[in-house]
Amino acid sequence: MPALEASLVSFLFSILAGTLGALLGLGGGIIVVPVLTLLLGVDIRHAIAASLVSIIATSSGAAAAYVRDGLANLRVAFFLEIGTVVGSMIGASLAGLLPAAMLQGLFGGLLAATAVLMLRNRSSREAPVPPDPLADRLALHGRVRDPATGKETPYRVTRSPLGLGLMVLAGILSGLLGVGAGILKVPALDLGMRLPIKVSSATSNLMIGVTAAAGAGVWLARGDVRPMIAAPVAIGVLLGAMLGARLLPRLPSLWIRRVFVVVLLWVSGQMIWRAFA
């Protein structure tokens, strides 16, 4: 394909990836990698490197607004980033040791189970939040403002040690498969630590950038980040992420949760398919 047209195609799909990523707390790699490899014929290494750049672009592009508006919980993000970075180092070390198909199958099953839990969990959110002395000690609790009414609703964070453990798991997924793993971070924040779904998405968005930035060194050193592949992706994703960040506060939480579950099922199906294919 002529370079100008190909760059325009990747730019336009990247806007979509950035918008969806910003809304759901994901890196957008599930769109960027197939478009670059299957549609444009880009080498998988260059596509994964561009996807890593797109994770950082989604994260920083959306989080600038989420942090300013108090939608992302900064203290929770910093606390859990310890787990994600440790996990990604473990994952990177394990990458060559474990069979890829087994890992894909395991994580695919885990994601499918998470989707079922997220679908069933709506009624249990009304139950009282269990006390968490560590969350109290670290002052992790927060409040979320409805932009339509201006009303602030406080929320309490719970099970922070479990959240940290789940972030290690999400980090391992990042390190093994070169993805942002927002697909595991959002349910861990939402189901595990009982953050509101929009706060979960915004906080996951903030966190995926740190994991990706920590892992980007090797791709930059090897020269796999090709400017004319990664730059149109980065520009498109940044625009999309800024658009998504404007949309998230205005969309109903139930809608965010439903779309997230659909994407979760899609990704888990893809992983299980690859494991057996």
Place this chain on the structure above:
Amino acid sequence: MTIRTPDLDTIEQRISRVLRIGVWSSFLLASAGVVAWFLDHPGAGSLPDTATEEAFPGLAWVPGLVRGQGSSLAMLGLWVLVLTPWLRVVAAMAFFWRTRDRVFVAITGLVALLMVLSWVLGNAQG
């Protein structure tokens, strides 16, 4: 009118500012780089072939900046983007230090240390 001093800044305002500066700088640099590349390559060949043949391991793109190469400018934009999350961790650590929040100085310091370790180990393995 409120006179804004650094003390009145919340951590959210500071981090958001760091992210906005990083995001817009990288957006403008990468966009300028892509436009310059297409101006330098009339006809422009095809992607992936022509557009992926330029590889810049490490900081190999720096000399091209002096020559005004579009691809080097785009790489500068991508480096700024990659370094933005690092900057926000350091900015947060500085904020917590100033507000004497020792626990979060330790937490952000540990995150920064782990990021450096991950970068170094990644390069050693790669």
